[in-house]
Amino acid sequence: MRGGIVFTSLDLDEALFMKAWALSANKTKKGLVEEALKMYVQLHEQAAVRSLRGKLVWQADLDAIREERGAGSR
Numbered sequence: 757m758r759g760g761i762v763f764t765s766l767d768l769d770e771a772l773f774m775k776a777w778a779l780s781a782n783k784t785k786k787g788l789v790e791e792a793l794k795m796y797v798q799l800h801e802q803a804a805v806r807s808l809r810g811k812l813v814w815q816a817d818l819d820a821i822r823e824e825r826g827a828g829s830r
Contacts, residue, residue: 766789773788776788776792
């Protein structure tokens with residue numbers, strides 16, 4: 757769902773919310789909640805990528821790629 761609006765009422769731990777708000781650059785409660793949701797999603801996406809560690813096999817010639825890009829010619 758992109759661009760949709762979800763109306764909700766939240767019962768949050770006030771001390772936790774105020775601490776998070778103090779740490780955030782957001783000026784609105786909505787902005788803080790959106791920032792927290794984005795971070796939550798990002799952490800879970802990163803975990804999914806980390807789960808691939810050691811499972812992927814590199815099949816290219818790194819030296820050839822570097823040579824094509826001119827890397828290492830400093």
